[in-house]
Amino acid sequence: MKPLPFEGLRVADLSMMWAGPFATKLLGEQGAEVLKIESPSAWDNIRTLIPQPGKSDPWNSSYYFNTYNRAKQSVTLDLAQARGRQVFLELLAHCDVLVENYRADVLDKLDLGYEVLQAANPQLVIVSMAGFGKTGPDRGLVGFGPVIEQMSGLTSLTGYDGEDVPYKCGVSYGDPVAGVAAAGAVVLGLLQRRRTGTGMVVDLAQREVAATxxxxxxxxxxxxxxxxxxxxxxxxxxxxxxxCYRCADEARPDRTAGYNLLPARPFDEQWIAVSVLDDTMWSALAGLLERPEWSALSLTERLARHDELDDAIATWCAPLDATEAVAVLRDHGIASSRVLDTVAIHDDPHLRSRGFWVELEHPRMPADWKQPGVAWRSVQSGRRLDRPAPLFGEHTRSVLRTLLGYDETQLEELHAAAVIGDEPINPGVG
Amino acid sequence: MDQPLLGMKVVEVAGGSPAAYCTHLLAGYGAEVVRAEGHGSPGWTLSDDESTYLLPGKRRILLGADPAGELARLVGVADVVVLDGTPGRFDVAAWRQANPALVAVTIAPFGQTGPDRQQPADDLIAFAAGGTMSLTGDPASTPLVTGGSQAMYFAGLHAFSALLAGYYGTVVHGEGDWIDLSLQECLAGALELYGPAAAHGEPAALRFGNYHRAVWAVYPCADGYAGVFCLERQVPALFALIGDPVLQEERFRDPLQRPAHDEELSAYVLSFMVDRTGDELIRLGAEHRIPFGKVRTPAELIAGPALHERGFFDLVTTADGHLVHVPGRPFVAFDWSGGGTVTEAEPATAAAVAERWESR
Structure with missing residues (x-):
């Protein structure tokens, strides 16, 4: 079988939340060995943001964490301790890449500035993903995805027709954008390393990527x-x-997993999106609307009468099931889709047909729990998505033994000093 | 020039913004990008402003009497080919067979396979099918597409990184690849916690508008709109900054009690935000480690110092001859050659380009 592109590469991953882990997930999916490094006293906050009800180890059973941290190994190291930093630098000597998304000043405060990292491994490709970059007047700002989206200009572009209020994207859009770009930055660094023989630092400001x-x-x-x-x-x-036009509501009673994160509703509203891309589509739609006198309207005329046409489409859609409405529209060659909500998208026949949703066996998750598949599909080599998200610290001992040659006595000393750990110290909500 | 993609030969089969954005980034980092136009297979197109932004730095060639043959010859000696739109308009498998080291990236609304693969779609349709639209917009109004054709650009960004991964695989392992990107899947794989929650049995999330909860929301501020997005560890600093003693009460401090008092809390946050400018909030955020953000427009970003100080902007020339600032390199590390002018498409030059590439 054709090897995956990053087979043979090892990535040290200090990233947390969504942006950095999204990047390292992509690297892992393409074959890299990703070592996700967390401190027993300062772990990836995503682990406990939405604790699964009734679980004794919520840090291992988060659907949020486990979706975006698959294809990785978990190593615990407390970088606030000198011994933890020493072990970390030893590990770096065996890595090709380091990805981190701390605020711009954090590595320096940990005494892990670039000079220290590069001294540990001059071949290392370092990708730093601070929200606003490592330099410049905004470098000290704290930023999550929605802040990045706002500060990049993107949020200002979204709003209802004729209204001034800007709207944020429904997801923390700055995060996956930065994550996808960071994966590309890693490859550029690796390609450059092949040319020059030395490592480098890539300063990726999440705000700048979003602005592009x-x-x-x-x-x-x-x-x-x-x-x-x-x-x-x-x-x-x-x-x-x-x-975007509203169709008949869909009944979905009794749907809750007990988180109380989202309100349970007996019915969910359903919508479809329609885009008439040319005169042929319009003529077909005019026929569906039983308005043959409209079928020859030009684009200019349709734009001038947009409100009126919207009303007619909305009236046509209102009593229809959304799936049936889209099927009729598509049968007539009209560009359309359901506005798939987070439940419906898991049942979308097209995505199912492509095998997009995958089930990876995980010891703390239900057997039928579905995750998104690999977005970068290799047509010819096929996918091999077979590594679920790791349990907290699951690979600490094996990695330190295998890569650094630590023996049991050394590992126990590290554990006794809380440099490594098998579970978070003082885990709480959020 | 210290550019990691020097020597990379790229064919962009002229289409829309996903392919053009992807190859724009490749060109900036040193790849030689040829945009092949006049192939006679209509698909997505670029707006005038997108052309101004995305086409400088590329060579545009107009295919001639035998567009399919000319394109095949070019792709036959290229390292990478990028194309977008519905599938089946070009014989990508034949290109790969003729040039096994080729990395082909196809960006389609619904991918290359599956029952919807030939469905026509633009940014709106793909955004709806990808799930993000159901989460975006005011809950009292319609779902809302985000501005700037983000289904297209997000897929273009995926294409850039996926293509580089494929190219790296070719360099290391010696064989090219064909990467099938779907706009729908790019979005469906990035539904934050809401997609995974539904997969775990939770209800569908309704769109949030600008308000998820009092400490994770966009508010009006003195000169526009500003957001505050606090994790639990940042909430005490926010309450301290607002300064009202009532926020020290257990019902607000305790994250388990707070949801029951969210509406009341939002009034305190709003009254704090609305009296302050975006710049003031950002300054306070930096001082107190609170994630404030201002909704900036592109014009505000161009006028402000921060991105200029980082050397972020390129200068491009518009069709009517004006120089304008546009976003430049996405990251700092390598030389970037961005900006410039859109050149005219050159007729009957595909063979010459192919010959030159063959000789390298």
Whole structure:
């Protein structure tokens, strides 16, 4: 079988929350050996953010953590202790890559500045993912994904047609964006290392990566600094009508896993998105709406009468099941989709057909728990997603034994000093 | 030049922003990107502003009388080919067979396989199918697509990193790859905790608008909108900064009691935010380690000092001859060649490019 691209690479992963772990998940999925390093006293907060009810070790049973930390090994090391830092630097000598997403000043405060890291391994490719970069006037800001999204210009672009209020994305969008980019930055560093023979530091500011996704808005800002919101309509007016329309509600009684994170509802509202990309689609839609007199409307006319056309589509959709409505629209060649919610997306026939949802056996998760598959599908080599997220500290001893040659006495000394641990110290909520 | 992709030969089969954004990043880090136009297979296209942003630094060639043959010859000597839109318009498998070291990245709304693979889609449709739209927008209004065609650009970013992974695999292991990217899957794999929660039996999350809870929300501020996004460890600092003694009461301090008093708490946070400018909040956030953010527009970012001091911006020339600032290198480490002018597409040059690439 064709090897995965990163087979043979070892990655030290100091990242936490979502952005950095998203990056190292991608590296792990492509074959890298990822060592996720957490302190017994300062672990990845995601582990305990949403504790699974009734579990004695909630840090091992979080669906949030376990989704984005698969294909990794878990190693505990307290970097606040000198002995922990010493072991860490020994480990780095056996690694190709280090990924971290601390605030810009944290590594220095831990006495693990770049000079120290590079002295431990001059071949090391270091990717730092501070929210606002390692330099510049904003380097000290604290930032999670929504802050990054706001400060990059992206949030300002989202809003309802004709309204000024900006809207954040429904997920912490800055995080996966930075994570995907960081995986690319790692590869650039590795390619450069092959050319030069030495390692390097990549300074990835999450805000800057996010801003690159809004480049055309910066061009537009030169003409008019005010942002105009278009809602779900086409921003350049090259498709119309275009929008989101409500269908009949879907009954979903008794759905709860006991977290009380989200309100249980007997019915969920269902929506579809429709985008009329050309005159042919429009003619077909006019027929469905039983308005043959509209079938020859030009794009210009459709844009001028967008409100009226929206009303007609909304009326047509309102009594229909969302899946059936989309099936009818697609049968007529009209670009459309259900607005798949977080439940419906797991039952989407297309994603199921592609085998997108995967079940990886995990000792603390239900057998039928589904995770998203690999987004980077190799058509010819096939996937080999077979490593679930690790338990806390699961691989500490084996890694220190195998890579550093530690014996049981040394491991017990480290454990007694809480440099390594099998569970978090004082775990709480959040 | 200290560029990691010097020598990489890239063909972008002209289409929309996913492929163009991906190859824009490749070109910036040293790859030679040829954008092949006039292939006669319509798919996604670029807006004028996207062309201004994404096309400088690339050579545009206009395919001639035998577009399929010319394209095959180019791809036959390339390291990488990137294309977007619905599948089946080009014989990617044949390209790979003819050039086993080739890394092909296809970016389609629903991927290369499955019952929906040929369904037409734009950014809105892909965003809806990917799940993120169900979480975005005001709960009292419709689901909302995010601005800036993010389903397209997010997939383009995935393509950049996936392509580099494939290329690295070729360099190390000696064989190319064909990477099938789906806009829908890129989004569906990034549903934060809400996707995994539903997979674990929780109800579907309804869109949140700008408000998840009092300490994780966007509020009006004195000069626009600003957000505060606190984890539990940052809540005490926020309460201390707001300074009202009532926030020291157990019902607010205890994270288990707080949800029952969230509406009341939000009034305290709002009254604090609305009296302060975004810059003031950001300064306070840096001092007190509280994650405040201001909703900045592109014009505000261009006008501010922070990104200029980091040398972030490129200068590009618009079609009417104006120089404008656009986002430049995504990360600092390597030389970046960005910005410039969009060149005209050159007719009948595919064979010459292929010959030059063959000779390397």
């Amino acid at each position: 996704l809004a480049g055309s808005a910066f061009v537009a800002a030169a003409r008019d600094p005010e942002v105009v919101h278009h809602g779900n309509r086409h921003p350049q007016g090259t498709a119309a009508p275009r929008g």
